[in-house]
Amino acid sequence: MTSAAWWRDTLPRLVLSPSFVLVLIFVYGFMAYSGWLSMTDSKMLPSNGFVGWENYERLFRLRHWNTAINNLAIFGTLYIGICTLLGLVLAIFLDQKIRGEGLIRPLMLYPMALSFIVTGTAWKWFLDPGIGIEQIVQSWGFTEFEFRWIKDRDMAIYTVVIAAVWQSSGFVMAMFLAGLRGIDGEILKAAQIDGASNIKLYRRVVIPMLRPIFLSAFVVLAHMAIKSYDLVIALTNGGPGRATELPATFMYSYTFTRNQMGVGAASAVIMLMTIAAVIVPYLYSELRSKPGERG
Amino acid sequence: MSASTTQAVRTGRATRFVIYTVLVVFCLFYLTPLYVMAVNSLKPLDEIRGGGMLNLPLDATLAPWRSAWSEAQIGVQASGLKPYFLNSIYMVVPAVLLSTLLGALNGYVLSKYRFRGDKIIFGLMLFSCFIPFQIVLIPMAKILGILGLSGSTAGLVLVHLVYGIGFSTLFFKNYYEAFPTELIKAAQLDGASFFRIFQRILLPSSGPIIVVCVIWQFTNIWNDFLFGASFADFDSQPITVALNNLVSSSTGVKEYNVHFAGAILAALPTLVVYVVAGKYFVRGLMAGSVKG
Known part of the structure; x- marks a missing residue:
């Protein structure tokens, strides 16, 4: 090989290598290090005293962690379910030659451009019994009206769902709308000529064709749910008590304020594994089905 | 759409x-x-x-x-959000530019050159978009300390650059995949160099994807809270962290009106970008969700 050819072959790899090295160290190296720490007796500072699975055993005995897991189950299920349902219905409605679609679509999607801290701040005071919804409805004459979920240990997690749905459902709508616009109108016409009612048409023909979008929406929403941190911090700060604690807030407080770094690292590993279980098969199938061609 | x-x-x-x-x-x-x-x-x-x-x-x-x-009183200083707004700008601008530049080069290489392991490298970069950042918090704190970047804006730029590479690479790779490889082959035969091809052939037609990538990175980095809260000190906190301090501070009267004004201030840059270039923002969201 001539040196020019060698250079032409090597240069692309050379250009890619800084990014690759950064990702290798800062993503995969860090994962390995956190994984190692989860098996050590690290407290306030990282330590290398190996303790095996002890941190994981402790983690799953902690009521605090179980609260976080339960909350994630409630939050994740409702968040994914409501966003998907709402996104689908709004997309189908918007797909009916709606006047003003160009105005409605961006209105539904703008929350996605906001920081969760902003969303949390807005909803925190909007849901506050003193000045928010409860007060507004009472001022309309319904003096008995009560809405104090955000202060209620049993209900506070649902306020996180409300704010998160507000932020993300427009995005899911946009995904479904893009899917609907990709469906061949002839298929729908044919089905209608066969006498299918609108509801039947959507249930039997259209919605099944949107399957890939359901999958994408699920993957995106699931990984966002597991990573949820900012919104809870801004909206309820994990409270009242620990009523809205999620794994992400648990990890942070155990690692950085309670000086239980080993347990904190173990919780981060569990979070990573959960997300990997959702994302890896998805990415694998996506990359395989379109082998390197077109995007 | x-x-x-x-x-x-x-x-x-x-x-x-x-x-x-x-x-x-x-x-x-x-x-x-x-x-x-x-x-x-x-x-x-x-x-x-x-x-x-x-x-x-x-x-x-x-x-x-x-x-x-x-x-407004934020932390110990009655400085209002202004210095933190500026911190966010100092953090966002270099992080966005660098991650977009690296993404463009990576996308070019990964879409137009084949070598052993290219798929795996892309897969590893792609997965890095989705990791829960909790898994990197502890080692990152340690490394920033070793590099002398703890509590600095430069440290946050590094963090956002590293975790922005995955998405920007994805954007550019998918975009360049659709670009005819024959053109590049022809230019190579004419003796055009690697960078010349990039500069003369790909870059001039990359306008839309650059906009998509810049908007995506800008929105994500501006809105970040976790890294800012973990790695910044009082002098380098981004606005999201300062806003949260303002709203959740337990001392004194709750100045709801100030909180709302602050929240709008923190939201304004991303909202303006959304209003001006919403189409590109949506394209970025879609590219981030429907992979391939």
């Missing part, structure tokens, strides 16, 4: 009425929080405490905005 497909489904009048009603109700649902923030940021505190959160201000005042921007 074109609105031009002919609609096949016929809908009756009653159905259309229901559809419009539902759409209007949900538009109100999406708009209300922004409206509440806007009107209440213009009210004196007494007026908010007196109720009527949905009412327009009786006695409109810009004082809460002035306070949020330059007077």
Whole structure:
């Protein structure tokens, strides 16, 4: 090989290598290090005293962690379910030659451009019994009206769902709308000529064709749910008590304020594994089905 | 997303009425929080405490905005959000530019050159977009300390650059995949070098994807809270962290009007970008969700 050819072959790899090295160290190296720490007796500072699975055993005995897991189950299920349902219905409605679609679509999607801290701040005071919804409805004459979920240990997690749905459902709508616009109108016409009612048409023909979008929406929403941190911090700060604690807030407080770094690292590993279980098969199938061609 | 497909489904009048009603109700649902923030940021505190959160201000005042921007107590200083707003800008601009540049080069290499392991490298970069950042917090704190970047804006730039590479690479790779490889082969035969091809052939047609990538990175990095809260100190905190400190500080009276003004200030840059270039923002979101 001539040196020019060698250079032409090597240069692309050379250009890619800084990014690759950064990702290798800062993503995969860090994962390995956190994984190692989860098996050590690290407290306030990282330590290398190996303790095996002890941190994981402790983690799953902690009521605090179980609260976080339960909350994630409630939050994740409702968040994914409501966003998907709402996104689908709004997309189908918007797909009916709606006047003003160009105005409605961006209105539904703008929350996605906001920081969760902003969303949390807005909803925190909007849901506050003193000045928010409860007060507004009472001022309309319904003096008995009560809405104090955000202060209620049993209900506070649902306020996180409300704010998160507000932020993300427009995005899911946009995904479904893009899917609907990709469906061949002839298929729908044919089905209608066969006498299918609108509801039947959507249930039997259209919605099944949107399957890939359901999958994408699920993957995106699931990984966002597991990573949820900012919104809870801004909206309820994990409270009242620990009523809205999620794994992400648990990890942070155990690692950085309670000086239980080993347990904190173990919780981060569990979070990573959960997300990997959702994302890896998805990415694998996506990359395989379109082998390197077109995007 | 074109609105031009002919609609096949016929809908009756009653159905259309229901559809419009539902759409209007949900538009109100999406708009209300922004409206509440806007009107209440213009009210004196007494007026908010007196109720009527949905009412327009009786006695409109810009004082809460002035306070949020330059007077409010945040942490130990009565500095308002202004210095933190600037911190965010100092952090966002280099992080966005660098991650976009690296993404463009990576996308070019990964789409137009084949070598052993290229798929695996792309897969590893792609997965890095989705990791829960909790898994990197502890080692990152340690490395920033070793590099002498703890609590600095430069440290945050590094963090955002590293975790932005995955998405920017994805954007550019997918975009360049659609670009005819024959053109590049021909240029190579003519003796054009690696960088010349990039500069003369790919870059001139990369406008849209650069916009998509810049908007995506800008929005994500501006809105970040976790890294800012973990790695910044008082002098380098981004605005999201400062806003949260302002709103959740437990001392003194709760100045709702100032909180709302502050929240709008923190949201303004990304909102403006969304209003000006919403189309590209949506394209980025879609590319981030529908991979391949």
